[in-house]
Amino acid sequence: MTEKYKIYLSEDIKTRLTNDAELFEFYKKDGSVNLNAFLKILIVNYFDQYRNEKEKLLNSIRQDISNIISISDKDSEKLADRIVNTYLKGDFEKAEKSTAITLTVSGESYDIIGIIENNLLKDSSLSGYLKDMFVSYLSIPRSNREIIIFKDIQKAITTAISEKRIITFSTTTSEKNTTFTVEPYFIAPSKEEQCNYLICNDVRAHIPRTFRISRLTSIFVTSADFIFDDTLYKELQDRALRSPQSVSKxxxxxxxxxxxxxxxxxxxxxxxxxxxxxxxxxxxxxxxxxxxxxxxxxxxxxxxxxxxxxxxxxxxxxxxxxxxxxxx
The missing domain is CATH 3.30.70 (Alpha-Beta Plaits)
Known part of the structure; x- marks a missing residue:
């Protein structure tokens, strides 16, 4: 199933989301930024985290209100929701003109939109709910936002690191049909670019390598183990502290x-x-x-x-x- 929705965002929010889509290389065949594809992934990968964190915040505020004044659970819930929606949106809600975007969803993103519409809107619109979700996403440091968007890749790498398994993958910047086989050691963030890098050892070339998480494709955790080298690990950590974009000598x-x-x-x-x-x-x-x-x-x-x-x-x-x- 495919469905289209009108979503209203401020120009600032739209620009910042587009910047992330461009940085994380979501492009159409004509080379333009594919904001729709990016937003679909954002909704799928961030929905549970956003919903759980918002619910925790609301519960905390409800509890505090109930402890201070005599108020019914229903009224405290309404007041807590109003506090969140009115006062905790930061500077994104300045008197800036809204712009409409058409969001086309399908598959998993379609299912999540259905969950939101049927269970979570209360007094707000779908556009308002998604706008608040996007604002929440943008309040997170960019390196953590990259992990959200590429959650499946990060999860595969984390599994391989914990189990000391060799992984294979391609990248968006390497030549066609090029596959890398590496021993993954850790993921390191870059302060300047605010991106995350896989720090690893190339099995074939026997040299340290680094790859930006958002550029990995077709990642596969093999059944082959590797021997964890503590000396190499410490050496790579030292190099990554300087610059995770390159761990060469x-x-x-x-x-x-x-x-x-x-x-x-x-x-x-x-x-x-x-x-x-x-x-x-x-x-x-x-x-x-x-x-x-x-x-x-x-x-x-x-x-x-x-x-x-x-x-x-x-x-x-x-x-x-x-x-x-x-x-x-």
């Missing part, structure tokens, strides 16, 4: 910056490597080479890598290719 790097580079280093904070020491215009780092490359690509001539030679050559190649592209 670190390099000793020296970068010479002019005044513009120094200024950029202060303000470009996303994925910025930790500074080991500074001597005049020379900046020293002990960091992942890949992360250093990605970070300093944004600096151009304002930051020149002196060491290591491998990193210097990679950036030279990057800029040479850019020059060739702009020449024609």
């Amino acid at each position: 670190t390099v000793q790097a020296i970068v010479k910056m002019n005044s513009f580079g120094i200024r950029k280093f202060k303000v470009v904070t996303k994925n910025r490597p930790d500074l080991l020491k500074k001597e005049g215009d020379l900046y020293y780092f002990d960091w992942s080479e890949l992360q250093l490359e990605e970070y300093f690509k944004r600096f151009g001539r304002d930051a020149i890598v002196l060491e290591p030679k491998s990193l210097r050559e990679r950036l030279k190649k990057y800029y040479n290719l850019a020059v060739k592209a702009y020449t024609y």
